[in-house]
Amino acid sequence: xxxxxxxxxxxxxxxxxxxxxxxxxxxxxxxxxxxxxxxxxxxxxxxxxxxxxxxxxxxxxxxxxxxxxxxxxxxxxxxxxxxxxxxxxxxxxxxxxxxxxxxxxxxxxxxxxxxxxxxxxxxxxxxxxxxxxxxxxxxxxxxxxxxxxxxxxxxxxxxxxxxxxxxxxxxxxxxxxxxxxxxxxxxxxxxxxxxxxxxxxxxxxxxxxxxxxxxxxxxxxxxxxxxxxxxxxxxxxxxxxxxxxxxxxxxxxxxxxx
Amino acid sequence: xxxxxxxxxxxxxxxxxxxxxxxxxxxxxxxxxxxxxxxxxxxxxxxxxxxxxxxxxxxxxxxxxxxxxxxxxxxxxxxxxxxxxxxxxxxxxxxxxxxxxxxxxxxxxxxxxxxxxxxxxxxxxxxxxxxxxxxxxxxxxxxxxxxxxxxxxxxxxxxxxxxxxxxxxxxxxxxxxxxxxxxxxxxxxxxxxxxxxxxxxxxxxxxxxxxxxxxxxxxxxxxxxxxxxxxxxxxxxxxxxxxxxxxxxxxxxxxxxxxxxxxxxxxxxxxxxxxxxxxxxxxxxxxxxxxxxxxxxxxxxxxxxxxxxxxxxxxxxxxxxxxxxxxxxxx
Numbered sequence: 043x044x045x046x047x048x049x050x051x052x053x054x055x056x057x058x059x060x061x062x063x064x065x066x067x068x069x070x071x072x073x074x075x076x077x078x079x080x081x082x083x084x085x086x087x088x089x090x091x092x093x094x095x096x097x098x099x100x101x102x103x104x105x106x107x108x109x110x111x112x113x114x115x116x117x118x119x120x121x122x123x124x125x126x127x128x129x130x131x132x133x134x135x136x137x138x139x140x141x142x143x144x145x146x147x148x149x150x151x152x153x154x155x156x157x158x159x160x161x162x163x164x165x166x167x168x169x170x171x172x173x174x175x176x177x178x179x180x181x182x183x184x185x186x187x188x189x190x191x192x193x194x195x196x197x198x199x200x201x202x203x204x205x206x207x208x209x210x211x212x213x214x215x216x217x218x219x220x221x222x223x224x225x226x227x228x229x230x231x232x233x234x235x236x237x238x239x240x241x242x243x244x245x246x247x248x249x250x251x252x253x254x255x256x257x258x259x260x261x262x263x264x265x266x267x268x269x270x271x272x273x274x275x276x277x278x279x280x281x282x283x284x285x286x287x288x289x290x291x292x293x294x295x296x297x298x299x300x
Numbered sequence: 301x302x303x304x305x306x307x308x309x310x311x312x313x314x315x316x317x318x319x320x321x322x323x324x325x326x327x328x329x330x331x332x333x334x335x336x337x338x339x340x341x342x343x344x345x346x347x348x349x350x351x352x353x354x355x356x357x358x359x360x361x362x363x364x365x366x367x368x369x370x371x372x373x374x375x376x377x378x379x380x381x382x383x384x385x386x387x388x389x390x391x392x393x394x395x396x397x398x399x400x401x402x403x404x405x406x407x408x409x410x411x412x413x414x415x416x417x418x419x420x421x422x423x424x425x426x427x428x429x430x431x432x433x434x435x436x437x438x439x440x441x442x443x444x445x446x447x448x449x450x451x452x453x454x455x456x457x458x459x460x461x462x463x464x465x466x467x468x469x470x471x472x473x474x475x476x477x478x479x480x481x482x483x484x485x486x487x488x489x490x491x492x493x494x495x496x497x498x499x500x501x502x503x504x505x506x507x508x509x510x511x512x513x514x515x516x517x518x519x520x521x522x523x524x525x526x527x528x529x530x531x532x533x534x535x536x537x538x539x540x541x542x543x544x545x546x547x548x549x550x551x552x553x554x555x556x557x558x559x560x561x562x563x564x565x566x567x568x569x570x571x572x573x574x575x576x577x578x579x580x581x582x583x584x585x586x587x588x589x590x591x592x593x594x595x596x597x598x599x600x601x602x603x604x605x606x607x608x609x610x611x612x613x614x615x616x617x618x619x620x621x622x623x624x625x626x627x628x629x630x631x
Contacts, residue, residue, distance in 0.1 A: 098517060127520030137511040150529060151519040156332030177306065202516070213599070 044071035044241040045111045046208040047092065052106030054084070055271070056099065056162050060164055061087045063270035064106075067260060074242045075235060076252035076279065079262030079294070082144075084271025085245045087152050088262070089213050092243065093129035094122040110210065127155065130209035134216040136196035138188035138203070144171075145184040147183055151207035166206055174202035175232050192227025201232065205240070211235065214244040218251065253283050261291045355603045362596035370600065375565050376582070378594035387601050389565050393482055393576035394605065397557070398550040400486025400571070405494050408542050412494075413501035418527060429502060437494035444559030447488040448480075451559065454480050455487070459572045474572040478563035483571040485578070488556055493546030500545060505531055505540030506624040544616045551609055554580040578606040 045108050047069040054062045069075045077085040090096040091104050094115060108115040112170070115125050121216070138147045148167045152158055158166075167285050171177040188199050197217060204212060205264035214233075218226040233255045236242060236266040246252050260276035286292050363370050366385060367372060373386025412432065416425045463474035512530035521529060557578050563585065564575035583598045590598060 093518065095514065095518060098514070123520050123522050124521075126518055131514075131518035133511060133514060135511055137509075137515040139512060139515065139529060139533070141536075141554070150516075154519060154525055155523055215364075256522075 044073045044239065044255035046109075047211060047241065047243075048107075048109035049092075049105045049107075052088070052091060052104065054087050054096055054105075056104045059268075060270040062091075062262075063272050065273045067273060067276050068242060069241060070258070071241045072237055072239070072298050073274075074237050074255050076256035076259045077243065077245045077262060077269070078247075078252050078259060079274075080250060081247075082267065082271070083262040083264045085141065085262050086215050087271070089215055089243060089245050090131075091212055091235060092211070094125045094129065097122065120248040127151075127207060128209055129211045129213060130204035130207065130217065131151070131213045132197070132200050132204055132217045133145070135220050136193055136200050138196050138199050140187065142188060143185045144180050144188045144191070144199060146221070147188045148202050148206050150203060161246060167202075170202040172201075173205050173236070174198040175228060175235075176202055186215075190211055192225070194221050194228060195228060197221060197225065198232065201229070201236075209240065211241045211243065214242065216247060219247060228233040249283075253279060259283070261286070261288075261294060263290055263294070288298035294296065329413050341379045348355075353600060355606065358596045359600035359603045362600040363591060366597070371560075372553045376565065376586075378590065378597045381445050383593065383597070385597050387579070387604050388580045389567055390577050390582050390601055391604065391608070392567050392580040393485075393561075394551055394580075394608070396571065397482050397485040397489060397577075397578060398547055399491035401493055402485060402547055404490035404545060405485065405497055405546060406539070408490075409494050409497035409542070409546075410539060412498045413505055413512055414527060414531070416502050417505035418523070418531065429499070432495050432498050432502075434495075435491075436499070440492065440553060441486060441555045441559065444556035445465065447556060448482065449562040451488060452478055452480055454482060455484055459483075468568050471571055473570045475576055478562075479572055480560055481570075481572050482561070482568070482576045485557050486571075488560055489550040489553055492553065492556060493549050496549065497539075497542045497546040498541035501539050504535040505541070508534040512575065538582065541614050541619055544613055547612055548609060551605065552580050552610070553578075554584045557581040558584050 049068070050066045052062070052065045053060060065088060077089065079085050087096060092108060092115075094104075096102045096104055104116060106116070108253065110128065114120070114175060138144075139150060142150065147162050147282075148170050149158075152166055167179075168177060171180060176195060179195060182197075188196060191199060197220075201212075201217075218229050221229065224279055230251065233242060233244065236259075242267060244252075256279045258276060259279040259282040261274045261282065262271050263274045264271040274290055275282070275286065277286065281287075282291060286295070292298075354532040364374075366376075366384060367382045368384035370386050372388050373384060374388050376385040376389075377383055380387055412428075416432075420428060437592040439498050456476070459472075459474045459479050460474040460476070466472040467474065488509055512534065513526050516526040516529040558581045559580060561577065563577040563581065565577065566575050568575040579601050583602060587595065587598055
């Protein structure tokens with residue numbers, strides 16, 4: 043199921059502006075890797091290069107390699123649509139399709155990939171909603187619109203939608219920043235369960251969250267506004283938060299910037 | 301007991317504090333704006349009521365003097381001691397030509413709008429949008445002249461072809477006359493309503509939330525699948541509204557229809573042969589020569605057009621409201 047991500051020499055641009063510079067890292071399968079760093083340091087941009095969503099932005103362009111196990115996502119002849127079916131994504135703001143029911147939201151990805159029997163769809167939807175710890179809350183109203191759920195439920199619905207297609211990797215871009223603490227806790231618990239099955243990469247502004255959920259943490263920083271963001275270091279989360287090898291990391295996590 | 305100071309025991313301020321919050325602060329601007337907006341609202345209702353009253357009074361005079369069934373009679377004779385006239389032909393012509401126009405224009409307009417909003421490179425999109433908007437500025441008499449002098453002679457080939465393959469349906473049989481027919485009117489109306497439907501649809505598609513497009517993309521949707529999953533559902537009610545605007549124009553179009561159509565008070569099963577008429581075209585071509593009763597009769601036909609337009613709009617509102625909780629509006 044889960045695959046290793048190997049990034050080497052990756053830079054991303056918006057037009058002529060270089061947003062991130064020469065990033066290399068390895069993300070182990072079945073682990074949670076957190077990206078932390080100040081706003082504008084390119085964490086989200088980097089995350090979006092991992093499923094080729096960056097190039098959807100007008101002017102967005104990427105150099106370098108991203109290997110998923112041994113396959114280069116940016117190799118010639120690789121279809122970005124196929125990449126996104128393998129590398130799922132959950133966004134900052136919950137974004138269930140407003141015109142679809144809860145059931146249809148979860149089934150949306152499957153229906154893209156081909157035709158399924160109704161019974162197969164039922165099974166996958168139930169399994170995915172259970173996987174996202176949402177089944178008990180919505181099982182009696184699967185035909186109601188997804189936009190009627192609370193913010194936290196909507197975000198878990200989006201996670202269910204993402205895992206329904208059984209991706210190899212799950213990317214999460216600040217998935218809890220629009221949620222209250224209780225919903226956040228629910229998502230964090232869920233991340234702990236999901237890492238048994240998926241490789242998870244999560245961008246977060248909340249350092250306690252990074253410390254709570256992740257196995258490894260990557261710290262990104264930028265030299266100045268307008269400069270490209272860089273990977274400062276990546277290490278075991280415990281080490282990053284207790285004894286990081288770079289001074290800038292320690293300054294950032296202890297609240298002393300610069 | 302008294303040692304703890306509390307807010308209520310604080311000395312009262314020198315100015316009376318009550319008046320600063322309880323007094324009504326109405327400034328001249330508020331009063332002027334209130335009067336202006338209330339006045340416009342009332343004026344609108346009064347004008348609408350006046351139009352309705354005018355139409356109804358004159359129509360009642362006409363219909364009570366009609367010696368035939370106003371709704372089902374096929375001819376239009378308003379002079380003489382026993383006037384006989386009915387709107388059957390006009391209603392048929394108006395509805396059929398507008399439906400043809402919608403069937404042709406709406407899919408094309410949605411296609412152009414999607415191309416401009418989601419496919420075309422930005423360098424191409426804005427000039428293209430500008431050209432479409434420009435089409436809306438062409439006066440309808442110009443469309444009419446173009447239709448009569450260019451479209452009509454150039455459609456004979458297409459109509460012969462339709463006759464060869466679809467003539468057996470009756471609707472598409474064609475006897476090689478100059479096609480000043482309802483179908484030609486429909487095509488012309490389609491071109492005329494294309495700009496309005498296109499530009500309203502384009503604006504709606506451009507407002508489709510990025511986050512839902514990204515949600516679809518991240519699931520591995522192709523560009524068309526993104527449009528189908530997030531843009532079209534969001535734009536649905538907007539496209540319906542746009543179509544209704546276009547339909548309103550098609551139903552009421554006068555000059556272009558009057559220039560192209562060779563009118564006749566008959567219902568021709570074949571839409572490719574001349575004949576038929578529309579409400580607006582009939583009013584325009586007969587009004588100047590009509591006596592007072594003739595005018596009343598034309599006004600009565602105008603009232604029917606008004607009612608048809610009202611029904612169409614009501615139906616569109618119903619369609620939009622029916623699935624409100626699934627619309628993009630509550631995202």
